[in-house]
Amino acid sequence: MDQNAVFVHAKWQVKEGKLDAVLQLMEEAAEKSTQEEGNLFYNLHQSQEDENMIILYEGYVDANAVEAHRNSEHFKNIVVEQVVPLLENREVVLMNRLF
Template sequence: MDQNNVFVCAKWQVKEGKLEAVLQLMKEAAEKSTQEQGNLFYNLHQSQEDHNTIILYEGYTDAHAVETHRNSEHFKNIVVEQVVPLLENREVILMNRLF
């Protein structure tokens, strides 16, 4: 992996009763995101302790690719407009690999 790569770790707390809706929407978001030119991977994980806690782990070639992703129509339409209202809490951390 390149030192310019940017990794995103997002922790979402899904509202009670909204998990299935979020997972359905995220199937489409993940499919479209992995097709982006600067995307390295786009993985969703679920907490073993709290099924309403979803962790996204994404990799991008550089900061420009992250910006392109965040400005994409599918990100705006699916994640921002449809998924975010179904969340109790959303934390996003941008990271660079140290070694």
């Protein structure tokens, strides 16, 4: 992988009773995100201890690809407008690979 690659770690705490809605929305978001030119991967994970905790792990070729993702219509329409209101908490960390 290129040294310019950027990785995103997003930890979401889904509101009680909203998990099914979030997962349904994220199926479409994941499908569209993996079709982006600069996307390397887009993975969703669920905590074994708390089913309402979702972890997204994403990879992009560079910072411009992350910016393009965040400005995409599907990100704004699905994640920002529909998913975020269903979350108790949302933490996002952008990372560079060390080795």
